[in-house]
Amino acid sequence: MVSNQNSKNLYQALWSSADILRSKMDANEYKNYLLGIVFYKYLSDRMLVFAVDLLEESASDLEEAQVIFTKAMDDGEVKDDLLYALKDEFSYLIEPSLTFTALVHDVYRGKFQLEDLAQGFRNIEQSNELFENLFEDVDLYSKKLGATPQKQNQTIANVMKELADLDLAHQGDILGDAYEYLISQFASESGKKAGEFYTPQPISELMTRIAIDGKEDQKGFSVYDPTMGSGSLLLNVRRFSNEKGFINYFGQELNTSTFNLARMNMILHGVDSANQHLRNGDTLDGDWPTEEPTNFDAVLMNPPYSAKWSGEKGFLDDPRFSMYGVLAPKSKADFAFLLHGYYHLKESGVMAIILPHGVLFRGNSEGKIREILLRNGAIDTVIGLPANIFFSTSIPTTVIILKKNRPNQDVLFIDASNGFTKGKNQNVLEPNHIEAIIDTYQKRVSIEKYAHLATFDEIKENDFNLNIPRYVDTFEEEEPIHLGELAQEIAATNDSLAQAEKELATLFGELVSTSPEIEKELAQFRQLLHGGGLE
Incomplete structure (x- = not known):
């Protein structure tokens, strides 16, 4: 700001x-x-x-x-x-x-x-x-x-x-920043309702920087968010592009109120009307855009987690889903959103999507879709985020990075679940946490207890299960307990307790009162202390 x-x-x-x-x-x-x-x-x-x-x-x-x-x-x-x-x-x-x-x-x-x-x-x-x-x-x-x-x-x-x-x-940009700040504050106050219109700024930065990495100087960079909310993910590209006046924004949003919010947000950030391509509609039920351009340099998504969708058999003929032979379950549209976004990614593009961890290991149709994506080398990186960093949910989430035409099928796993600062209501990704993730993503190397570059054979041996703990071992051994030292500590504690009890009994023994009733109660309490063996 x-x-x-x-x-x-x-x-x-x-x-x-x-x-x-x-x-x-x-x-x-x-x-x-x-x-x-x-x-x-x-x-x-x-x-x-x-x-x-x-x-x-x-x-x-x-x-x-x-x-x-x-x-x-x-x-x-x-x-x-x-x-x-x-x-x-x-x-x-x-x-x-x-x-x-x-x-x-x-x-x-x-x-x-x-x-x-x-x-x-x-x-x-x-x-x-x-x-x-x-x-x-x-x-x-x-x-x-x-x-x-x-x-x-x-x-x-x-x-x-x-x-x-x-x-x-x-x-100038102060107003756009203030507007964005206001939206974030409304999201914080709105609680679970906020999930539909705002992605916290640190998460937006992480996803955007990964998606635009190496293309900061590209003119005409195109970005697509099929579940755009207030447009915060889309607008983040402006912060990291050196050609912000030439960015083309494509976004779709189901909720009309939130769609209007995104339109205002675009205008207040000074985005030229010719560079705004926003639509109020259902991303899954009807594909969009269907006229050129249909593929984009970056796809950024924070869809509603495990939402229901129609999942009708007719979607098996939809080019977004047809090559996978199965559909995302009707009760969990996570992979439907992922496949929609991936379908609209350029051959040279980068996609970043936030989803619950279940997509990494659930079986049946989701397992089949995941296997095909892995065999095609589509899944590039899996980043485990800390719990409680979103306004709408406290569950831990994952950012999945996807690409097309990769030369190999390996997957980089980053366990960033412990890299956060505890806040009053939400945990926060600080700049140093973001830098650590991006640095690891760019170097694409294994780091003990933080990241692992898994070969396709490893993933295959795990039955295409991408659950992060299978690849990144964050287990910390507890220090061994010395029984002799423990016995000494227990004995010292018992001695302290005995001394305290003795002093307490002495203090009560010295209490007197001029009131017969209170003196009687004191006598009863002394008797209780004697019976408890405190003298």
């Missing part, structure tokens, strides 16, 4: 806004309001600043920019040219009375109406396919905002006031 005064002020404003909503609904709901309103302000601020520059005027803040923009739109000679330029640049237009700045002005004058903000949302959505239905999860008339229209109005007005002093048009 960017750490300067601007980002600090931005984070503070965002969290103050969140506080207004936090008492009214859970994080999985109020994230839609806050992120949607922030996004609207971003679009509004960008348009105002651009309009002022276009008119060759100067404004010290958004208030001045609003005055200049309003005046220009009232000028018949200027308006048409300005409208054309704005639509050409942004593909949307916000009317002067509906900009975020104008609406906040109405708030302070007591004239703000929710319907005006709702109209602004609709205008954006109808302006271009890129923004279609983008605000549909921001229900401005929800009873959760307040029991009456007046209270709903007040809640949203208070959120807007907290954001009013921010100029989001000039925040």
